[in-house]
Amino acid sequence: MLLDADFFNNLAVLARFGSVQQAAGTTTAGRQEIPRLPPHCVRPAVRDPEVNRVARALRERGLHSVCEEARCPNRSACWARRAVTFMLLGRVCTRACRFCAVETGLPSQPPDPREPEQVARAAAEFGLGHVVLTSVNRDDLPDGGAAHFAATVAAIHRANAETTVEVLTPDFQGDEEAVRRVCDASPEVYNHNVETVPRLYRTVRPGARFERSLAVLAAAKRARPNSLVKSGIMLGLGEERAEVVDVFRELRQAGVDTVTVGQYLRPSLEHLPVVRYLEPVEFEAIGDEARALGFAHVASGPLVRSSYNAENSLRRARAARQSSTSIQGQVR
DSSP states (O other), rough: OOOHHHHHHHHHHHHHHGHHHHHHHOTTTSSOOOOOGGGGGGGOOOOOHHHHHHHHHHTTTTEEEHHHHOTTTTHHHTTTTTTOOEEEEEEEEEEOTTOOOESSOOOOOOHHHHHHHHHHHHHHHTTOOOOOEEEEOOOTTTTHHHHHHHHHHHHHHHHHHTTTEEEEEOOOGOOOHHHHHHOOOOOOEEEEBSSSOOOHHHHHOTTTHHHHHOOOOOOOHHTTTTEEEEEEEEESSSSOOHHHHHHHHHHHHTTOOOEEEOEEEEEESSOOOSSSSOOHHHHHHHHHHHTTTOOEEEETTTTTTTTTHHHHHHHHHHHHHHOOOOHHHOOO
């Protein structure tokens, strides 16, 4: 796979990353009012010894988690019950998405060949029945890291055939062969987040394309039609309600089974500002609109994240699918 123009566009974004505030419409104090973080967007830290034990175990194995790198508000709540989302392929991303706290740049190291087995061992140590794997974008690799994803899924299944695996992959620059390679490892859930509405891609995800992300999801569904395909979107970046519903429709047409909807929270002043904090009742209404379109499961709320309570999402989606199949059988 050759690097496309988006890779080089990202380098340009990185070069001017210090001026992202200005480019995104934010300004210094006094020129723009910053919305105050509402209570429903705050999750109190869970003070539990298990949180430190998980952090120590990850460091001892040389592993990374998106929970830490992306500054997830649910980290301590998840780690208190040993729920970790592993981040593969290092901690430096070749993209410069303006909403994301993960470090951006050109990775200096190739993928660690020991990482798949280390992740499998850590998952077993944590007693995880469902493992979520994500990664940084690695546009510097010929396959975008697809083989590494596949090796990690296989290692987890070898360690425990009963453990389910969910992959949250990058777009692999639209390389459907890379998508198929991950799917050939038989993950129970294939996830790729569209993140926002098409109109905002140039601002929010300058190195991505909405149509390309849809194509990745459709390719995953074709490769494994009986598995669950999942996607997610953030709200509060300036999108219109009708645009969000249009995204839901396109996701369903692409074969997506489950969707997550959460509030965008600004990681730092260098990142895109929050245009609006939605109320919980709005998330409930938006979730209902998604359910009306036929998704097997929808999680919608201010602090919902793609991998938060992922095992529960899988269980509910499977139950909904079985119920639908049973009803269809009765009708026939």
